Amino acid sequence: MSVCKVDTPVVADQEGTPTRGGINDLRMGTVDKNFNCETCKSSFADCSGHFGHIELIKPMYHVGFIEVCRKILRCICFNCSKILAPKDGKFKQALKLKNPQKRQNLMFNICKTIKQCKISNRHEVIIRIFYTLFFKRMIPRLITLLT
Ligand SMILES: [Zn+2]
Numbered sequence: 768m769s770v771c772k773v774d775t776p777v778v779a780d781q782e783g784t785p786t787r788g789g790i791n792d793l794r795m796g797t798v799d800k801n802f803n804c805e806t807c808k809s810s811f812a813d814c815s816g817h818f819g820h821i822e823l824i825k826p827m828y829h830v831g832f833i834e835v836c837r838k839i840l841r842c843i844c845f846n847c848s849k850i851l852a853p854k855d856g857k858f859k860q861a862l863k864l865k866n867p868q869k870r871q872n873l874m875f876n877i878c879k880t881i882k883q884c885k886i887s888n889r890h891e892v893i894i895r896i897f898y899t900l901f902f903k904r905m906i907p908r909l910i911t912l913l914t
């Protein structure tokens with residue numbers, strides 16, 4: 768679909784000829800009556816233009832899919848990447864839906880109030896208990912014993 772890659776900031780050379788790889792590359796068509804399109808060989812009046820592309824430095828979310836990506840990411844645990852929804856009746860009901868849009872919306876509605884999956888929540892509780900026992904009780908005792 769793309770006829771050329773736009774990779775140079777130079778628009779035209781000193782004689783005014785559009786630079787290859789620049790934003791006015793003749794492969795994408797022209798608005799100048801002195802040049803013809805390099806892709807379809809037509810004049811500016813007959814050529815409707817052709818797509819070029821720019822390669823970005825970093826991956827980007829497609830604007831058209833950003834809401835879908837947000838909804839999917841909202842259904843996944845930040846800590847362990849498992850689905851946030853508990854495997855109860857609502858979850859099974861959502862899995863039975865054939866329409867992907869409705870299934871995603873129902874799953875999103877189930878998950879939108881949950882912040883952590885049960886497993887990560889359990890791990891956090893264990894870490895908190897360990898932290899409380901070790902750092903708040905054992906360390907002060909050790910310090911008093913050593914001094
Ligand atoms: Zn053309």
Ligand SMILES: [Zn+2]
Pocket residue numbers: 844845846847848849883884885886887888
């Ligand atoms: Zn988790």
